[in-house]
Amino acid sequence: MPRWDITPNGVGAVVSHVGDVMKVLDDIVQAYSGDLEGAATSAGTLAPGGASGEHKGQTGLVAAALAEFMEGTADELQFIGVRVGKSVNGAVEATVAYQEGDLEMAAEVQNKASGLVMPDMPTGWEAGRL
Template identity: 85%
Template structure:
């Protein structure tokens, strides 16, 4: 009987490693946020119209641009983890479906070889010749 082109053990290994990958990704996102905040506060306060210098509470053009960038990419960044989770779950569900399909095909072949047929109505297998 032909086998599947999927290794359940391999999928399991990848899935088990995803926890570590997600931790690293979380660390990167936290660093990204902190780095952008640091860049915004270190960029100075050059304001429109040529004013510059230390102005309490005033942010400069670079900080404003970084704030817009963060706002524009926040949704995408937030859903990276969600998309990864859905991908991992999809891989697990597909692997389970392949395994169940493989077992169903094996059972059908065994029943055919033993002269058993599956009735059209629910209720299980019955003896008979095809």
């Protein structure tokens, strides 16, 4: 009997691993924001004499550049999780479709082997509801 070359348990293990990695990635993205802010604060200003204590609240060129960089990469960082989530959901949906297709193929092969003619059987996910 024909079978799909996919194992739902294997897909589940990969999906679980991706979830673990995404948790770590989320921590990294959160740290990224704080690290850039810290770097901008520590970068100092172009104040005369290099005094930083008396110019609180002012930012320099490096801080401005880091702020622009952070603003420019915010959308990309924000949508990493969205893209990964859609990919994982697609893998799960495809696995379910493969399983349903496998069940349909098995039923068709068994019906052909037994010589039975099945009248207008529902296909896809509806077949499992009978």
